[in-house]
Each structure stands twice: as structure tokens, then as C-alpha cells.
Amino acid sequence: MKNNFIKVRNLIIHFFYNNIFKPLAFRKDPEEVHDRTSSIGKLLGSNPITRFLTKLMFFYSDPILEQEICGIKFNNPIGLAAGFDKNAELTQILPEVGFGFEEIGSITGEPCEGNPKPRLWRAKKSKSLLVYYGLKNDGAEAISRRLQNLNFKFPVGISIAKTNCELTADTNEGIKDYIKAYRAFENIGDYYTINISCPNAFGGQPFTDAPRLEMLMKAINNEKKTKPVFIKLSPDISYEELDSIIEICRKYKIDGIICSNLTKNRESKKILDKNLPETGGFSGKVQEDLSNNQIEYIFKKCGKEFVIIGCGGIFTAEDAYKKIKLGASLLQMITGMIYQGPQTIGEINRGLVDLLRKDGYKNISEAVGKA
Numbered sequence: 001m002k003n004n005f006i007k008v009r010n011l012i013i014h015f016f017y018n019n020i021f022k023p024l025a026f027r028k029d030p031e032e033v034h035d036r037t038s039s040i041g042k043l044l045g046s047n048p049i050t051r052f053l054t055k056l057m058f059f060y061s062d063p064i065l066e067q068e069i070c071g072i073k074f075n076n077p078i079g080l081a082a083g084f085d086k087n088a089e090l091t092q093i094l095p096e097v098g099f100g101f102e103e104i105g106s107i108t109g110e111p112c113e114g115n116p117k118p119r120l121w122r123a124k125k126s127k128s129l130l131v132y133y134g135l136k137n138d139g140a141e142a143i144s145r146r147l148q149n150l151n152f153k154f155p156v157g158i159s160i161a162k163t164n165c166e167l168t169a170d171t172n173e174g175i176k177d178y179i180k181a182y183r184a185f186e187n188i189g190d191y192y193t194i195n196i197s198c199p200n201a202f203g204g205q206p207f208t209d210a211p212r213l214e215m216l217m218k219a220i221n222n223e224k225k226t227k228p229v230f231i232k233l234s235p236d237i238s239y240e241e242l243d244s245i246i247e248i249c250r251k252y253k254i255d256g257i258i259c260s261n262l263t264k265n266r267e268s269k270k271i272l273d274k275n276l277p278e279t280g281g282f283s284g285k286v287q288e289d290l291s292n293n294q295i296e297y298i299f300k301k302c303g304k305e306f307v308i309i310g311c312g313g314i315f316t317a318e319d320a321y322k323k324i325k326l327g328a329s330l331l332q333m334i335t336g337m338i339y340q341g342p343q344t345i346g347e348i349n350r351g352l353v354d355l356l357r358k359d360g361y362k363n364i365s366e367a368v369g370k371a
Helices: 002-025 032-044 048-058 140-147 171-184 212-222 239-251 287-303 315-324 335-340 344-358
Strands: 067-069 072-074 078-080 101-108 118-122 127-130 156-161 191-195 230-232 256-259 309-310 330-331
Touching: 002 048, 002 078, 002 335, 002 344, 032 048, 078 256, 078 344, 101 140, 101 171, 101 287, 118 335, 127 287, 127 335, 140 171, 156 171, 171 212, 212 239, 239 287, 256 287, 287 309, 287 315, 315 330, 315 344, 330 335, 335 344
Parallel strands: 078 101, 078 330, 101 156, 156 191, 191 230, 230 256, 256 309, 309 330
Antiparallel strands: 067 072, 118 127
16 A cells, blocks of 8 residues: 555656656756755755655655664665755755765865856756766855754765865865865764765866875874765776775775766767767766776675765666665665656665565665675
8 A cells, every 4th residue: 555655656746847847947057956956955854844745755665775884774775975965955854855865065175166157067868967066065164063953864974075276286285175174074974975086176086096095095094083984986997096996995994985976988978968068077877887887896806895885877776776786785866866856766765675575685785796
């Protein structure tokens, strides 16, 4: 009875989203739509009545999806990736939408206006977004104050990066900036993500280089460790570079790896749209295979030594299940939700339950790496 209600509910929301809201929204500037949607989400999260109504519309749960990872309880594996809730304004509403966790930010040491507009485009044929935000956020101090007295109903990850400016292109200044953001969230959130892979910041991605990454990890390792630490990779690095990063993760006892950030590869056959700007990185289906390849490579090399979070191109339960069976314990998404609607989170979780039971698994953790 419950599953039938949820199935009908999701079909109705899917119809209205794809036939009414999406055609209207996709005529407008994508950043404007994002900002308005975030304002609505913030409002819905501000009181118990709207939170309850949101939960009634979107929420889905099943014990088969529950896991404890790094001492953190996750009710389901689908998280909101960093890059959507840049200023941590949606932590109160996203659990009711059905997410199992979220990552806020990326947050930088100093406030950052990001790159000049326009800086977000839809690549509709490619089922992708082209992103050139450049780490727009209010800065570590303002955001940590905003979260100081809040209670979270699900795990919250703190994604930190270096401020997008000329000063932090210097290695030592960049490390100082990371550390400032790190310290601001010592007692807030459930895990850190060290984002070394933003493709849109001044100076590029210097900390994907092994010697400089080791300097950064050494500095972070010298800080008080109050929660697990993950690292977010670029999908465009070579396996040789990835091997070096893995060794550094081992040396400094990094808990997990996120595969992966946006891709800047313009040669991908999955880019079907024409006349797109030359700046920015692609999300969604353009990034999917790169993410899957990284997950598979790391899991084959390391097994469950690191927790792997799969990010990129998740639109369906089958997309999510593929990442899990390649080695991901948790998943993150943004683009699939934007193209298909907020009911997609519940649809994916419900679909995962069906796939797990079909394969005879009693818990999602049993399926990790079984491809």
C-alpha cells in the first residue's frame, strides 16, 4: 500500500515538473532559477509545517538502504553534492526531500564573489550543466556562524577549497586559506571534504600535483582531527597521478575519496550541444563514465581501504546501482535532480531497494564493489 502511494505520488510530481515547471524554468537564466529555488527551499525549511508537507511529497525510506560509515549513520546513500547549497541555506529542508546527506559549499577561507556572470549554462542534449561559478560563497566565518546553533537531521559534509583569487594561487597562501576554512568548522558538520579539483578557480588545480598535495595534507594533518576527512578528485587526472594521490591519502590517513568533480575535457563524445562557452566544467552525463572509471580503478586497487563516494551522471536507480557495484558506498547528485525534478531522489532510492532485493542483498553495503 505504502509503495503504491509513493509510486503514484512520484508519477504525479514527475508529470507536473516535466510538463509545467521545467519548460517554464528552462526558458530563464539557470543561475536565476537556482537562486529562486534555493530561496524557496530556505523558506520551506524554516518551519515545521512546511517541512512536514515537503516530507509528505518527497520522502522515501527503507532499512535496506541504511549504513554506518566512518561512525556516521546514513539513512540512504543519495547525497546532494557540493556546488548547489553553496552557503548552507538548505540544511533544514533537504532531509525532507529525501536526501540521505548533503555536502555544503565549497566554502573558502575568505568570502568569494566567484567568476563574472554568466557562469552557468544548460547543455540539454548532453544532459549536463556547464559550470563556471568559481567557488562563489559567503566565506568560512559567515557560514560557520550561520550553522553554529542548528541541529541537522542527516549527515552534513563540509566541502572546503581555497579562495578563488590571485593571492591563493601561491601554494603557501592557498594552504593557509584551506586551513582557515578547516578551523572554522571544527565543531560543525559530520565530515570534511578537501576539494582540490575545482576547475574554475584562479591558478587552476595546483593541489592535484603530488608534492603540493602532500604539503596541503601535512598541514591539515597537523590540525585537530574532529571528523573524517575526504578528498574530491578531478575526473581528468591520469591513473599515474591518481596513484600518487592514493599514496598520499594512505600516508595521511584520509578516510575517503569522492569521484569526481566537473570535467574540463572538451573532446568527450558525450558533449552533444553546440555553441557552448569555452570556460567551465561539465557535470552530469558528460562526466559519468569518467567518474565510474575512477571508482572502478580505486576499488580494484584499494578495496574498502577508502570510502568511495560516487558523483556524476546519476539520473536513475540503475545509474546509482552501477556506481555502487563498481565500489561506491555513497553517492552524490545535482544534475539529475535539475533535469528530472526533486522526486528523483525518492525514485532512485525506491529503485535501489528493488534492485538490491532482486539480487538477494539484505543491505546496500553487501552490493558495494560486486560488479
